[in-house]
Amino acid sequence: IDGCMRDRPNVEKLDLALWLRGWTPNYHVQTSIYPNAVNVPIACGGVTVIPGDIIVADDDGVVVLPVAMAAKVIEESQKHHDWEEFSREKLMQGGSLQRYYPLHPSANDEYEAWRKANPKS
Template sequence: MFIDAPTTSITVATRPETSLAAVPDFQKFPVANVGDALDRLNLMDTGIRTQWTGGVCVGPALTVLTREGDNLAIHRALDDAQPGDVLVINALGGTTRAVFGDLLAEVCLAVGIAGVIIDGLTRDRATIEALGLPLWSRGVSPAGPAKFGPGAVSTPIACGGVVVRPGDLVVADDDGVAVVPAERTDEILYRLQKIDQFEEQFRARVREASRSAIAQPAGR
């Protein structure tokens, strides 16, 4: 860790092996379509929202459970981060103290984190935007965190009303956050391709109808 603090209060599970193979394919689709392919399930509630416009991330979940207003477990989790991970944090929906800020953002970028999802608060939003780290949270507070624990790393958590397991595929954009169970990535990708095909055909019909209407001579 980049901080000097005891971590005996943090439970660290063995994380499953993860793959980035599906990431390029899922990067082609918006979260709205991913949600449709998931039967409108596994979408985090609207309180989990982007903290700067234009941030997008796709990657396997590195999960963290932490006490409200405490970020020791987040620091510990980043020791286990792999490039391309999405850091998903259950901070118990806390609305009094931030558990994430620009210094942790710097660490995230250094270890290759693709994005951060927090069921809780952040601070230093403008600096994090300037750094370019995609970030979703319930809001912002200048109040900083403690670093005492307890917490857990690489265990199943709840975030935004959705169960997230280590290694599940997280897809996030300006609309929100979707979670694809790791064992369903092939199935959901197939559904996404079908949805995209339907939408392209629908748009083509609409545009053709529009062109026909414009070309039709006005009645007298």
Template sequence: MTLDPKPLDPKTIEALKAVSTATLTTVLLKKGLRNVWLRGTRPIREGQPRLVGRAFTLRFVPAREDLATPAAWASPISTRAAIEAMPEGCIAVADAMGVTDAGIFGDILCARMARRKVAGLVTDGVVRDMAGVLETGLPVWCQGVAAPPSVAGLTFVNWQEPIACGGVAVFPDDVIVVDADGAVVIPQALVDSILEEATEQEDMETWIMEEVRQGCPLPGLYPMNAETKARYQRSRQK
């Protein structure tokens, strides 16, 4: 619980903000990583910006009656304490085991996260106090809403350790990119190589889309054959 995410290079953040999660999943697939899209992570409002940040992980386990009580909210190991450990710019990623009948965070906790300049919250669970959460302005990706509190179905046990969110392994210091299509995790060791390939992929697909708009048929264009690749390369040299 003392592991602080390393700051992410602002240039890396800006570059990844120009890359869709759809592109990232394709590039990661080419490197052999298939299980990188966090299931159940949907934006709670339309128009939420694409976010990039280090993962600050939180872990819940099934509720146990002696631990999952309102008194636990004042424990040194609590969601409240975890929020106070979140650094500016991180993306909180909460493993709620896909539980959808107990809201892990509500408006007050989200307001505090927004105040601490946490970039956003991603979870395979749900939130509560939806109207208030929306008012905080904190970008949230989750499975929906439930009125009961977290202790109705979950026990919070730790933060900043490996978790399984939406069926995906997420480690502290991994990079999270999240947009309208959901959240994708990039392993820390692969960030630089993924960024280079993903940027090239985005540029290529932008060019392909323009060709489609001009009436070009797909065979040989998407994916590119040798002739199309040569034409694409020439266009980049202009």
């Protein structure tokens, strides 16, 4: 919500995922609570959000992803996840932090061999 809400205790009981600018005690009359616009680009937190964008949010923050970038972000995220899994295994085996996190170029051949031995389904 690009604005504030009131009645926080009651709203929190609804168990809705809400991200908004804040809470206010201000009362709105019934005729002034209509949205100004729907399905239009907005700026929120210095970021432009366009209808159709993918939004991922949790208590730590919000990420807005243009739908045109989704496939590339998924691909890069999977690569990152894979090398982190490899690095975690190596570190648990006593490997060097400098070599495995972040993955040092000298460990690339070892990582590629691990990927071939651990294909994703």
